Amino acid sequence: MASTTAKVSQESKNNISFTSVKSLAESPELTSILSSYTFNTNPDDEIVADPDVVNDPIPIIDYSLLVTGTPDQRAKTIHDIDKACEHWGFFMLINHSISKSLMEKMVDQVFAFFNLKEEEKQEYAGKNVIDPLRYGTSFNASVDKVLFWRDFLKILVHPEFHSPDKPLGIHLQSTAEDHGKWEGNY
Numbered sequence: 001m002a003s004t005t006a007k008v009s010q011e012s013k014n015n016i017s018f019t020s021v022k023s024l025a026e027s028p029e030l031t032s033i034l035s036s037y038t039f040n041t042n043p044d045d046e047i048v049a050d051p052d053v054v055n056d057p058i059p060i061i062d063y064s065l066l067v068t069g070t071p072d073q074r075a076k077t078i079h080d081i082d083k084a085c086e087h088w089g090f091f092m093l094i095n096h097s098i099s100k101s102l103m104e105k106m107v108d109q110v111f112a113f114f115n116l117k118e119e120e121k122q123e124y125a126g127k128n129v130i131d132p133l134r135y136g137t138s139f140n141a142s143v144d145k146v147l148f149w150r151d152f153l154k155i156l157v158h159p160e161f162h163s164p165d166k167p168l169g170i171h172l173q174s175t176a177e178d179h180g181k182w183e184g185n186y
Contacts, residue, residue, distance in 0.1 A: 020151045021137050023118050037149050059084035064095035112167050113153055120166050124153070132156040133164060 021037075024030055061081055065073045084091035113121070126134030134154040156162050 019137075020118060020121065021149055022114060022151055033149075059088055059091040061091045061093050062095050063093050063097075110153060113164055114151065116167055123166070124164055126154075132160070133162040135164075 024034070059080065061077060061084065065077045069077065081091065121135050124133060124135035126136065131154075133156070135152070136154075137151050138148050153164070155164075
């Protein structure tokens with residue numbers, strides 16, 4: 001455990017590298033959550049929740065209304081997206097015309113990326129939050145006081161499609177292009 005803790009602390013400060021959450025979670029040395037991944041709140045802080053929002057279902061956005069709806073429907077959909085992002089931080093998108101097979105293939109290929117050896121994934125550990133292709137565990141591990149308990153792969157696809165070339169056989173761009181879904185409507 002000590003070696004894992006030291007590696008995370010030292011490397012995060014030096015912005016050299018980081019240990020992925022996946023490798024930490026799978027490590028037999030891990031017996032507790034590292035302090036760099038815990039957020040301590042002030043016990044005197046009151047947690048305030050809007051009762052109307054707490055019981056609401058996850059927002060659902062109908063993409064088809066943005067592209068084929070009336071001006072009023074488009075305006076309402078844009079307002080709904082704004083509200084969903086402000087209150088929830090995410091939403092479920094329906095009627096986007098992306099096939100289930102394409103979504104499944106993309107998920108399979110991303111899983112293949114996350115199953116690479118740590119050293120191979122580190123090749124994509126971006127130094128800058130605006131890098132178009134970036135692997136990481138936090139927005140900026142060298143600055144953030146608390147790291148997120150997650151790993152991510154950020155891929156910008158517009159105006160240019162960026163894709164990792166590992167593992168061999170990963171073809172996120174060709175998968176998307178084969179299905180004809182990257183035609184400028186992002």
